[in-house]
Amino acid sequence: MAAISWAAMSVAAPAQAETLTLTSPDGRIAVTVKDDAGQATYAVSFNGKEVIAPSKLGMLFAEHHGFERGMAITGSARAANDTTWEQPWGERRLVRDQHNELAVTFGTETDGPARNITVRFRAFDTGIGFRYELTAQPALQGDIAIVEELTQFSVGDKTTMWYTPSDEFNRNEYIYRVAPAGEVDDAHTPSTFRTTDGTYLAIHEAALVNYSSMSLDQLRPGNFQANLRNWSGGPKVKTSAPFTSPWRTIQIADKAVGLINSDIVLNLNEPNALGDVSYAKPGKYIGIWWAMHINDRTWASNKYHGATTAETKRYIDFAAKHGFSGVLVEGWNKGWDGDWFNNGDVFSFTEPYPDYDIKGLSKYAASKGVELIVHHETSANLTNYEKQLEAGLDLVKAIGSNYVKTGYVSDAGDAVWIDDKGIRHYEYYDSQRMIDHHMTVIKAAAERQIAMDTHEPVKDTGLRRTFPNWMSREGARGMEFNAWGTPPNPPSHEAMLSFTALLAGPFDYTPGIFDLRPNERPPVRPDMPRGDPKNRPQTTLAKQLATYVTIYSPLQMAADLPENYEKRMDAFQFIKDVEADWEQSIALDGEVGQWIAMARQGRKSKEWFLGALTDESPRDVSLALSFLEPGRKYRAQIYRDGPHAHWDYNPYDIVIEEKVVTGGDSFAVHLAASGGVAVRFIPVK
Amino acid sequence: MAAISWAAMSVAAPAQAETLTLTSPDGRIAVTVKDDAGQATYAVSFNGKEVIAPSKLGMLFAEHHGFERGMAITGSARAANDTTWEQPWGERRLVRDQHNELAVTFGTETDGPARNITVRFRAFDTGIGFRYELTAQPALQGDIAIVEELTQFSVGDKTTMWYTPSDEFNRNEYIYRVAPAGEVDDAHTPSTFRTTDGTYLAIHEAALVNYSSMSLDQLRPGNFQANLRNWSGGPKVKTSAPFTSPWRTIQIADKAVGLINSDIVLNLNEPNALGDVSYAKPGKYIGIWWAMHINDRTWASNKYHGATTAETKRYIDFAAKHGFSGVLVEGWNKGWDGDWFNNGDVFSFTEPYPDYDIKGLSKYAASKGVELIVHHETSANLTNYEKQLEAGLDLVKAIGSNYVKTGYVSDAGDAVWIDDKGIRHYEYYDSQRMIDHHMTVIKAAAERQIAMDTHEPVKDTGLRRTFPNWMSREGARGMEFNAWGTPPNPPSHEAMLSFTALLAGPFDYTPGIFDLRPNERPPVRPDMPRGDPKNRPQTTLAKQLATYVTIYSPLQMAADLPENYEKRMDAFQFIKDVEADWEQSIALDGEVGQWIAMARQGRKSKEWFLGALTDESPRDVSLALSFLEPGRKYRAQIYRDGPHAHWDYNPYDIVIEEKVVTGGDSFAVHLAASGGVAVRFIPVK
CATH class of the missing domain: 3.20.20.70 (Aldolase class I)
Structure with a gap:
């Protein structure tokens, strides 16, 4: 009979539902949590108007009973916070964390053994966050495989949505699209919305650790489900109780700029776990980088090699003269001469090319008050990088640098790791395996007082609060596309x-970029003529x-x-x-x-x-x-x-x-x- | 450094590649198979022009070494066929199967233990098919989990493509879209193409058993990868060696109608496994069905219940008078009165509603030379249907019917099964679990000489040749959308x-549908006014x-x-x-x-x-x-x-x-x- 009209279907049995409400400190945002008909739902209003219609909560496991049906509110706890904390560096020094909190525990006793899950909501004046918290309990022993997070975001099909697609090969690096939410198949977060009555929303997540990345997947027109990135051969998340999920965040504002003037994502991360990070100094840098993108130079060590001793000295001189604190050098290390794309095991992170005098340049830079930013292109070969990680970072420190720029150039699903049987596994760049990899790198860097700038990264979720040595990253379409x-x-x-x-x-x-007409210059490399004249910054x-x-x-x-x-x-x-x-x-x-x-x-x-x-x-x-x-x-x-x-x-x-x-x-x-x-x-x- | 230009990347090492070619009987289609640089590829030309650019072959496993790199052609075998076989019913009685065959074995000895896989190609005058065949071998013992099939279809980004999206909630029931292939994210098969020089292609698969369904996922613009539907908690396919994949089919024609006048999909299925299927008689039927869709009647057993004894008699009389062999009755069985959507365990397949005299009606129908077509709506609750399957089909036979119309109304990822621990699992309607379910049903029906008409099915892949009791199905947007x-x-x-x-x-x-202006009639049910006047067949x-x-x-x-x-x-x-x-x-x-x-x-x-x-x-x-x-x-x-x-x-x-x-x-x-x-x-x- 095919799918029938939704109208004909809604025959919900009446149920004794409990309803809890949480409001923001200014009272403008209200979150309503229910256990209607055995399902956990939340809804969000702003100035009395619904901005998120009732939307499901829950999750499913592979080998354990999950949280989907037969759920009832069995407990709740409230709290409030108004504190201010200081960032070692950032968009603002002082951050106010003012919120009201409601933790709702849902128990389920039908459809499997007794078990419970808590959803902790925080309401700020600029939006809300919530996360799942699972305690250790008899029904949830052993390894837990999350096969689906049931979180929905029901924004309405006519709500305007700005987004990049999430099921694509080029990771997050797409031109933003705009469409009615009802016509969007899949989207990365942050995604930004404007409701039909002009309220702005942004959906994202905070504190993405020990989990996989969330994208938005259209479930029904205007109703998105949290889509966790799966392991190549397995579930979406491998974990065990107790665990907490990342925070799901919904920023809400009556003007578009209100989304920017919000610190929700940072506030929902844990405090600085590293202590003194004075080595992670903000600053400006130049680098041997754009020359390769415009085909004047190469990463490879041929006659057009960019990362030579002489060229690096020229950059150091320029940096020193004009007050830049760093010089990035890409192509300094062995691995660039063959087919390295999707083949990252060719890279060495300790062996410079012969025409790059790494020791001499370090001394030269130091004498000029400039630091070299060391580049580690992994081509998303995780095993190759993890094996060399300590030695590679030790070298960075040995030459007196505090900064590494990493790169993970590959197609979206091609992050490689090799297990102990020697089998190659290909994971998504925002899968749990990759989230774990990034934390391994950040922690190894922190141990050596090294700050990181990650390119082709997983999206930022505010972890710079907890790990302030993770200073910057890419994660959108950058200048090189020009x-x-x-x-x-x-x-x-x-x-x-x-x-x-x-x-x-x-x-x-x-x-x-100051050369806004690069095509008017003659090509440097005879094998690489200038490309399309459209390839320039359109500014x-x-x-x-x-x-x-x-x-x-x-x-x-x-x-x-x-x-x-x-x-x-x-x-x-x-x-x-x-x-x-x-x-x-x-x-x-x-x-x-x-x-x-x-x-x-x-x-x-x-x-x-x-x-x-x-x-x-x-x-x-x-x-x-x-x-x-x-x-x-x-x-x-x-x-x-x-x-x-x-x-x-x-x-x-x-x-x-x-x-x-x-x-x-x-x-x-x-x-x-x-x-x-x-x-x-x-x-x- | 972000993704770099493809041009800058192609630094393929020269390798001694083997090349094998297979041509269609008329010589117009040529398949070229290579092991260039350790990768298995195929390409297809038509009248000397490339229609599928070199495209990868291979697959990856979770716990075993897969087939991706270090591959070399280690053997090949050729065959030819020209036979004609007869269909018990069909679009044509006699089907000619004329093709040339090339089976190419790829061995790999680097990157893990020695192992091999064979790709069997068949070239017909109207297109090609190929499948993977894995033999039992020491390196591939035990359960094998396929995590990725690497098959690519490189059709070119400017090729016109007609398709429905595959990553959507409403299964296959979408209005067809047309776009340059380079702009299509994901698509069901069959997808249809017209190349820039006017050749028509259709990509699909044949003989989908013991595997999961393939859709097309954009890997790079104009290059699609086979995307197998995954298990909710696990890999894409669970299997073990030896196994064969379904056939991947590429129909090729110089006129659009050439795609229709092709029997490739049927020819790539196995012969009739059921023997005499004279019970599966083609015919025309009427039914108590449209009345519910236009809200004159209900499936539920209220005062507007459609499936009453009196109404069914009226249909039987009409069928007998006008020469229809069947009468479908939906809503005859218990389960329709509550919230059945996503809740299919409410359905009984043996208990009629009290106002439906199933025995009397069967006799009445038989006396008029008409057969009742029994309806089994499962709402995609597989376990509920599987438990009742034998009893339900026995009842069909007991009342003298040879036909069942099944239904799987639910969202795309909501096919439910409950494991022996009582845990609920939600699978895609075209996942391996569902493919297996359909085969279970078809075989149980065949044992009882019952023919099936499956709605909200997995797409057809020509299995009617092997199981001719699987007579019809839905699998696209049907009349009810009107x-x-x-x-x-x-x-x-x-x-x-x-x-x-x-x-x-x-x-x-x-x-x-003859009533092309249903809105001009007064509503029958006061609770259900006529809907939008646009809701009518637009013909x-x-x-x-x-x-x-x-x-x-x-x-x-x-x-x-x-x-x-x-x-x-x-x-x-x-x-x-x-x-x-x-x-x-x-x-x-x-x-x-x-x-x-x-x-x-x-x-x-x-x-x-x-x-x-x-x-x-x-x-x-x-x-x-x-x-x-x-x-x-x-x-x-x-x-x-x-x-x-x-x-x-x-x-x-x-x-x-x-x-x-x-x-x-x-x-x-x-x-x-x-x-x-x-x-x-x-x-x-």
């Missing part, structure tokens, strides 16, 4: 990132500067070649001046994928910086400067699009000017098509 | 089905008749209410006359999703029938009648769209006329917007 992507990042990309990927945490986007020069404020990374790259910066030292001054660590960050205004304006106060200088950027549409914006200290004057150094600027036809048209302003002023500025503005506010003494 | 679907089936639907879903096998579409009346020829099912329903047929006995005459079993079937002409013209010769009467139908576009078609016996005259009884017919504004405008024709004639006819034509050709003695 070198060779098909298509390159569209003009909306940076305005999209702020409201989506960046809700997860820092993103090493590697901004600051104005001023917008490149703006991204240093809108995109947060405590390790912030100036990604272009030194010679390209030397041609435009006037604009480069902003990159030299801008900080990478913040006392405060405020999202001022914007709209998802259209435009964003951020203000940040430098942690060291206490100077303020402002960045605003727009998509393809030119835009006149007026921003209140009320974030500035009242009554104080500031010299505003402004880098804005010139009157004829346009990302495609005239990207270099920039006006650099200085004005004196106060917090009472409004700052009105024109943003060109895919343009932007960057401002440094220097307090007048 | 009662309540959002949206209903579009005007292109029937012209799409012929080139897509119907390539798999018979489809119990349940055609023949003309003549197109409803045409579907009896274009859509093949050996059990073909006249789905509307008797009283609706009684209003239009002139058009109904075609449904009375048309056969459901065929001596021959010929797809004459058409284009995917636009229009189709089919001719079929009745197996009993030897009369020919022609059906042609179109999508939203009106169309003037001219069809050569060369399928008719040369030199013979036929009375052509024509049911065509009237001059003012239009599916939306004037669906009932039909012209019924008779002409005398011969095989030398062309038949020119106008098809209205979503219109059609049906013709019966009666040989003049």
Whole structure:
């Protein structure tokens, strides 16, 4: 008879349901938890309007009775918190954790032996989080294999959704899409939503450890189920009781920027487990990197090898001269000369190429006050990296570096590990095996006081709070797509990132490309002609500067070649001046994928910086400067699009000017098509 | 460094590769098999042009070394076949199986112990098939868990693709989509393709037993990997050596109708394993079914219960009067009164409702020469059905019936089974557990000489050859979506089905709705007002008749209410006359999703029938009648769209006329917007 109409089906038996409600400190958000008809559900309202319709909770196991039916609320506990904690580095120094808590225990005695599970909810003024907590109990002995988490997010089919697809080969590196939620098959988190009455939501998770990553899978139109990434041969999660799941987070705001001005994800992570992480200093760096992406140089050790002693010295000199603390060098180690893609066991993390004098360069860098950032490309061969991990990190330390940039270039399901029988297993980059791998690396790095910047990572879930040596990562479409992507990042990309990927945490986007017409230069390598002229950053020069404020990374790259910066030292001054660590960050205004304006106060200088950027549409914006200290004057150094600027036809048209302003002023500025503005506010003494 | 450009990556080491080639009997199709760089690949060309670019072969196991790298061709064997076999019923009585065969054995001795796998290719004039064969061998002892089949289908990203999405809740019941293959995430098979130079392809599988269903998952743009459906808690397939996989089939044709005129899928199934299946007689039936979908009646046993003794008698009388061999009755058995969706353990397959006199009705039906088709809705609760299977089928036989229509209404991943510890497991409707379930049912039915019509089934893969009691099934969007679907089936639907879903096998579409404006009638049930006026078949009346020829099912329903047929006995005459079993079937002409013209010769009467139908576009078609016996005259009884017919504004405008024709004639006819034509050709003695 085929699926019948839903209307004809709803014949729910009346049941004596218990209902518990949790509200946010300001009372605007309410979570309602029920055990209606033997099923655990939650729903969320905002200002009295439902934003998450009743949605299931529960999980299923392979060899044990799970939590799905016959569930009844058997206990609950409430708590409240209002504390403030300090970050060693971050988007803001002080983070307030104010929330109300409700822990609901569901017991089930029918359909198998007695057992119970607790769902702990926390309601903040900017959203909610909840997680599952399973205690040790007689019915849940031994290894537990989670085959399905039943958590649903019923956002409504007409809710607008911004997302990247999750069931794709290129991991998280997709152009963001927008669609009615009812038409989205599968999506990574964070996914961002706007309900039909204009409330903004973002769904994500916090503290992803000892579990697999969650994506959103359309169950019925507008109702997503948590889809945990499975092991290649087995269940979705291998665990045992007691365990807790990661937190499922739903940020809620009446303006889009409210999603950015929320610390839920950090607050739901555990406190710093590492103690003093003063070695993990935020800073700016340059590197031998973009030259390979534009085919001037190679990772491989042929005559175009980028990572040579001479070239690295040139970068060290440039860094020292212009105040950069780090120099990244990719292609320094053996393994790049063959077919390394999907073949990561070729890489050595201890053997430099002969033309790279690692010891000499370390000394040279130290003498100039610069640190080398050591690159470890694993090509997602976990076993090869895990075997060499200690020796590789020891070498980093031996040459006096505190930083490693890792890479996991491979297709989404191709992270390789080899078991003790020698059998190769291929896992997803966001599977539990990979989550475990990343923690192994982070902990080994922490033991050696090394900070990590992970590329092709699992998405950030706020673990930098607990492990502050995990400073930055990739996890979205970065600048390199502008070198060779098909298509390159569209003009909306940076305005999209702020409201989506960046809700997860820092993103090493590697901004600051000044050569906006690379095709006009002759090719360096005869075997590699310049590619498509469309392959360039689709922004104005001023917008490149703006991204240093809108995109947060405590390790912030100036990604272009030194010679390209030397041609435009006037604009480069902003990159030299801008900080990478913040006392405060405020999202001022914007709209998802259209435009964003951020203000940040430098942690060291206490100077303020402002960045605003727009998509393809030119835009006149007026921003209140009320974030500035009242009554104080500031010299505003402004880098804005010139009157004829346009990302495609005239990207270099920039006006650099200085004005004196106060917090009472409004700052009105024109943003060109895919343009932007960057401002440094220097307090007048 | 993020994913880098593919161009920069291809540094394949030169290797001494072996190449084997297999061609079709007519020489137009060539399969090339290689072991290039330790990888097993195949490629397919048609008329000298590549239609499948080199694509990987192989599979990975959980606990054993798999077949992926270090593979070398270690042996091969060739064969050829040209035989003709007879179907007990079918689209054609005689099927020719003419093919060339190449079995290639790949051995691997690096990366684990010595082991080998054979890939058997068959090349027909209309496409190719291949399967994996694993022999018992020392390195592959014990249970084998397949975690990935590495088979790729590299069709090219610009190839046009018609498909339904596979990672969705509603199983196979989606409106077909069309997109460049490079933009398709996941797709069911059969999927249909048109390459940029106009060659048509269809990818599917044959003989799906002891395995899980294959869908197509985009690996890189235009390159799909076989995606086997996984067990909820485990791998994709649980097996042990020796085993063979289902056949992967690629149909190839230079015209779209060439895909239909191909018997590859049947030919790649094993011969009839059941012997005499004369009990499985093709025929036409009516039933108590549409009345529930349009909310006149209910499955539940309230005052609007459809399956009452009196109502069933009325249907039996109508069937007997008009020559229908079967009457389907849904809602006869206990279980429909509560919340049965996702709760299938409520169903009894032996207990009729008190208002349904099963014994009396059986006798009454027998006295009228009509058979009751017994309905078993399982709501995908496998354990509940398996427990009652023998008793349920025994009852069918006891009342003198030979037919069961099963139903598996549930969400895609919600097929329930309960293990011996009482733990509930939820599997996909096309997982190995479900494949096994269907075989259990088919075999139990065969033991009792019962024929099956499975709704919400796994897709057909030609198993009707081996188990000819598995007569029909659903597996695509059926007529009921026109009662309540959002949206209903579009005007292109029937012209799409012929080139897509119907390539798999018979489809119990349940055609023949004559009441094309159900909303103009007052509602029968006060609690159920008529729904959206858009909920109606979006066709003309003549197109409803045409579907009896274009859509093949050996059990073909006249789905509307008797009283609706009684209003239009002139058009109904075609449904009375048309056969459901065929001596021959010929797809004459058409284009995917636009229009189709089919001719079929009745197996009993030897009369020919022609059906042609179109999508939203009106169309003037001219069809050569060369399928008719040369030199013979036929009375052509024509049911065509009237001059003012239009599916939306004037669906009932039909012209019924008779002409005398011969095989030398062309038949020119106008098809209205979503219109059609049906013709019966009666040989003049």
